[in-house]
Amino acid sequence: MSSKKSDNKDLTIHFMPYSEIEKENSSNRIKKILGIILQNKIIVLQGRLRYEEETRLIEDTMALIGNVPGFRGIEIAEISSGENGGLFDLMKHNIVKILVGERDAMTVIGPANLVKEIKRNPKKIELMLKRK
């Protein structure tokens, strides 16, 4: 794991390799992610969460809004190499998925009070930050 940090007023990006959550169950994965988000850091995760984990993340996020001062939710976007390709690309993507699991993707998650918007399209993710 590598992370860039100076003082609390600066933007901190937490780079998280898939190995950091690989052996965790869904609850611990979500707990770990939200723990970092509540420290006002942006996470760049190697890989992706499962769909049911994404909904669990949304549920837990909603439960925190109103209970954690200043917390307004999260912005999240995920991009993977096999999206919207042709049939061959899809087959290739599925084979890679079997071999390396959910690693063949990248997910960006940030606190909504810091991240204004994450624009996503099949080829890129753009992170818009709020001006302080």
Added chain:
Amino acid sequence: MVIKIIRAFTKRIFNSIFSKKDQIKLGFYGPPNAGKTSLANKICQDWVGEDLGSVSKVPHETREIQFKEKVTIEKNGKKLELKLIDTPGIATKVDFEDFLKFGLKRKEAQARAKEATHGIIESIKWLDDMDAVVVVLDSSLNPYSQVNVTIVGNLVARKIPVLIVGNKIDLKKSDLKKLSEAFPEYAVVGISARTGDNMEEFYEALFKLVKKVK
């Protein structure tokens, strides 16, 4: 007595496996302000003559699950009995300050935000109870938002048949082609719940969707 009980039990098991559902539970899912309630209202107006819920330009107008039982749709001599389930829009953030821009007072905005967060949790909890789902998206917005992908992905993972509706085709910015490209594996129908454009095609797609219900 014992034979009667066994017979009733066998009948119940047999019916649950082989008989078709009397009423299909049709959910309306999507992000806030996509037009889920507007579409549910349009269907109710077309077949029952009354609305299901209120609509507003302020996001998160629907903050509780709303139902309309026994909505019967007829097309080409075929009948479909539905229980319409309108759900609060799913979002990853709820900021009460966003509601202030619509003229709400601070306390009202905070209360609305609190109800909205509860509504989102309810929507997610209800996913498992649906027989089929219409995912309503605003066709004038970027379809690649993670919430859209998460909703559709969850429904597919739960093996719930999905129909994607691109609402607001009456708007200049509407881009149905982009929406179809974002979800190439699913049927996408463009409509305007406000003007009623293309509702016939929607009803046809609805009959096809319901055929996939097990």
